[in-house]
Amino acid sequence: MRYEVFVKLSKLHLGRYLLVLFLFLIAYSVGRNPENPRFAQGSPQGEKGALRGVGSAIYNFPTDQNKLELKGLFSMKKNQCGRLFFSLKNISTEDKLGTLIHKKTRAKVYLSDEFDQSQEIKQIELQDDGDLQNNEIELCANADYQNLLFKKEQDNEVGAFEISNLVFYPLSIKKHNFNNLISPIVGNTDFSNVVYRSMFGADDANSVFKFTRKNQIIGQIFIANADSISGVDLKLRFIRSGGSGHYLLDLKEVSNRDGRIQLVPDRIAYYYFDKKNIEQYLDTEKGVYHIPLAARLEIGKTYFIGINNEAVKFNYFNTLEIYGRSDSSNEEIIFSINDKTRKKRSALYFQVYGTDYTRMLGEKVLTGAKILDNGDGTGQYIYEQRGEFSDYLDLEQTTAIENEIYNIFYDNVVGGVSGRARGDNKFVYKINTIYPFTIMKIEADQPGGGFTNSLVYYSFNNNDWLEIQSDSYKLVDVLPEEENSFQELILGDGKTKTVYIKVTYDKNSTGNKNIQLFGLRNLRITANLNLE
Amino acid sequence: MLKLSKAIKKILRRNDLDQYLTKKYLDYSLTIFSLFLGYYLWWSLQDLVFFTFIIWMILSPVSSRFLAKIALCLLFFVPLFLIVRKNSQAEQFAILAYYFLILTIVVWAVELKKDQKSSGRKLL
Numbered sequence: 001m002r003y004e005v006f007v008k009l010s011k012l013h014l015g016r017y018l019l020v021l022f023l024f025l026i027a028y029s030v031g032r033n034p035e036n037p038r039f040a041q042g043s044p045q046g047e048k049g050a051l052r053g054v055g056s057a058i059y060n061f062p063t064d065q066n067k068l069e070l071k072g073l074f075s076m077k078k079n080q081c082g083r084l085f086f087s088l089k090n091i092s093t094e095d096k097l098g099t100l101i102h103k104k105t106r107a108k109v110y111l112s113d114e115f116d117q118s119q120e121i122k123q124i125e126l127q128d129d130g131d132l133q134n135n136e137i138e139l140c141a142n143a144d145y146q147n148l149l150f151k152k153e154q155d156n157e158v159g160a161f162e163i164s165n166l167v168f169y170p171l172s173i174k175k176h177n178f179n180n181l182i183s184p185i186v187g188n189t190d191f192s193n194v195v196y197r198s199m200f201g202a203d204d205a206n207s208v209f210k211f212t213r214k215n216q217i218i219g220q221i222f223i224a225n226a227d228s229i230s231g232v233d234l235k236l237r238f239i240r241s242g243g244s245g246h247y248l249l250d251l252k253e254v255s256n257r258d259g260r261i262q263l264v265p266d267r268i269a270y271y272y273f274d275k276k277n278i279e280q281y282l283d284t285e286k287g288v289y290h291i292p293l294a295a296r297l298e299i300g301k302t303y304f305i306g307i308n309n310e311a312v313k314f315n316y317f318n319t320l321e322i323y324g325r326s327d328s329s330n331e332e333i334i335f336s337i338n339d340k341t342r343k344k345r346s347a348l349y350f351q352v353y354g355t356d357y358t359r360m361l362g363e364k365v366l367t368g369a370k371i372l373d374n375g376d377g378t379g380q381y382i383y384e385q386r387g388e389f390s391d392y393l394d395l396e397q398t399t400a401i402e403n404e405i406y407n408i409f410y411d412n413v414v415g416g417v418s419g420r421a422r423g424d425n426k427f428v429y430k431i432n433t434i435y436p437f438t439i440m441k442i443e444a445d446q447p448g449g450g451f452t453n454s455l456v457y458y459s460f461n462n463n464d465w466l467e468i469q470s471d472s473y474k475l476v477d478v479l480p481e482e483e484n485s486f487q488e489l490i491l492g493d494g495k496t497k498t499v500y501i502k503v504t505y506d507k508n509s510t511g512n513k514n515i516q517l518f519g520l521r522n523l524r525i526t527a528n529l530n531l532e
Numbered sequence: 533m534l535k536l537s538k539a540i541k542k543i544l545r546r547n548d549l550d551q552y553l554t555k556k557y558l559d560y561s562l563t564i565f566s567l568f569l570g571y572y573l574w575w576s577l578q579d580l581v582f583f584t585f586i587i588w589m590i591l592s593p594v595s596s597r598f599l600a601k602i603a604l605c606l607l608f609f610v611p612l613f614l615i616v617r618k619n620s621q622a623e624q625f626a627i628l629a630y631y632f633l634i635l636t637i638v639v640w641a642v643e644l645k646k647d648q649k650s651s652g653r654k655l656l
Binding site (some may be wrong): 313 | 562565566569571577586587591620630
């Protein structure tokens with residue numbers, strides 16, 4: 001080059017171009033919008049559990065890995081027997097065209113140690129769907145093992161899956177004889193039965209309803225035909241980042257005054273989501289997302305399900321679209337901007353899911369609860385809150401003022417059940433161990449911080465209540481986190497199978513707390529059972 | 533690779549670049565680039581438009597009077613929005629008006645300096 005370019009540039013006011021270049025450099029180096037997830041720090045592996053509020057870990061078996069060894073999960077001695085429970089979920093992977101699909105995957109599960117010694121305990125086959133597959137393995141170790149190894153059957157298997165709810169329970173029997181054991185009772189609650197669906201499929205939902213205004217709500221009304229719901233499917237598309245902040249899926253009651261639809265301001269249930277967490281955890285396929293939404297409904301009553309963008313900072317290039325059909329003559333979409341509501345003859349694509357509990361002797365077995373035979377005439381009962389919407393659906397009773405059943409709700413921010421600290425609000429868990437218990441341990445936490453203090457009680461008859469003191473009352477010197485923990489040991493009389501746990505709030509603490517909510521999380525019940 | 537570098541050298545030698553390296557093309561390219569940059573950095577629409585305007589203004593300077601008029605127009609909308617209780621819009625317009633006032637002063641200072649220079653030359 002003979003510098004002609006620079007000569008010419010200097011003729012064209014070189015100083016101006018240098019200033020522009022300087023501004024570009026400054027903008028690029030310091031002008032990154034920190035609220036954009038693209039420029040945020042990558043989240044660590046362990047964050048997944050924290051986001052869900054689950055104590056137990058979730059492990060990812062990625063597509064590019066042939067084996068995954070989970071180290072130090074338990075310590076099994078030679079000839080020791082036990083039961084292993086875990087859940088598997090097929091994770092969608094990208095095909096050659098970049099489309100997300102579920103791949104059928106086969107793998108083997110081994111017990112393993114640090115010296116590459118292993119024992120095969122099960123072959124698993126994951127179907128090409130995103131359904132949770134619960135597994136239970138009864139096993140006796142032929143050597144000392146500490147690890148669990150998952151290995152794909154073929155080296156070229158490209159499927160990926162998620163391992164969760166991994167628990168090991170040792171058995172008292174020493175030999176490999178499970179024939180006389182009572183079959184484990186596991187609360188595998190089915191949340192997949194559809195109780196309401198739009199009149200067209202996801203593929204036919206091609207009309208776009210876009211969030212373009214602040215404080216906008218887009219949703220649809222439906223008439224409840226089940227007494228509880230566990231989740232809803234919606235077809236969504238995030239435009240670029242989708243905006244910064246969390247969208248809110250709302251379930252509200254609808255009042256119809258002189259033909260005018262009005263949304264009742266109080267929420268029955270809600271779920272906060274943003275692009276990152278919804279795509280990571282709630283994506284099914286074809287842009288359809290399964291969003292947990294736990295609520296008790298009145299059959300025949302009209303409700304509204306919709307998305308609200310009041311807490312989202314967005315612009316035209318970064319927003320959310322909901323899909324449906326604009327030629328649907330039977331249904332109506334509700335639009336609301338700054339509390340002004342209007343209807344439009346269209347329909348959103350959505351499916352509402354109900355709840356089917358495992359039942360034993362007519363009693364509901366709480367989600368994830370396990371009743372296990374130890375092999376020596378004794379058994380174990382284990383129930384843990386999962387930090388998910390099912391914690392709310394497991395409730396036996398919720399009391400609310402003025403027949404407003406939605407003062408108690410699943411709180412995905414806290415990862416447990418929360419209630420408004422007003423009136424006589426309370427919620428009650430009914431723990432039925434099916435077999436009489438000899439001793440029961442109740443452990444739980446309250447949210448703490450600005451939340452109103454919770455009061456926790458137990459009862460054998462849902463009437464005479466005994467308070468479970470928080471650790472701050474029991475210990476002289478307590479750490480801040482211990483102030484929010486509750487623990488109680490209850491002795492059984494050899495006949496009792498049922499315990500009620502009631503949670504309400506301390507009315508004296510409402511004045512000095514800035515969040516007028518109370519709650520309970522990490523509830524864990526363990527009991528020794530008499531099976532004879 | 534060798535062929536490509538030869539082709540580039542040939543183009544440069546022929547001074548074909550001249551036809552593209554005009555002020556018009558360069559200014560358009562830089563203005564469009566500023567839009568892309570703001571879009572990539574995930575700026576809000578308001579920030580993106582303002583940044584592009586500044587770039588365009590540097591490349592094709594406008595008078596301080598013009599900028600002052602824009603600032604006044606924006607200020608005029610602020611009380612109107614406040615009357616109809618659109619507080620957030622009023623706040624955004626007030627911020628934009630403030631930006632334009634700053635620009636007006638900067639451009640006015642540049643103009644003043646230029647005037648002083650030219651009047652100095654005339655005196656000489």
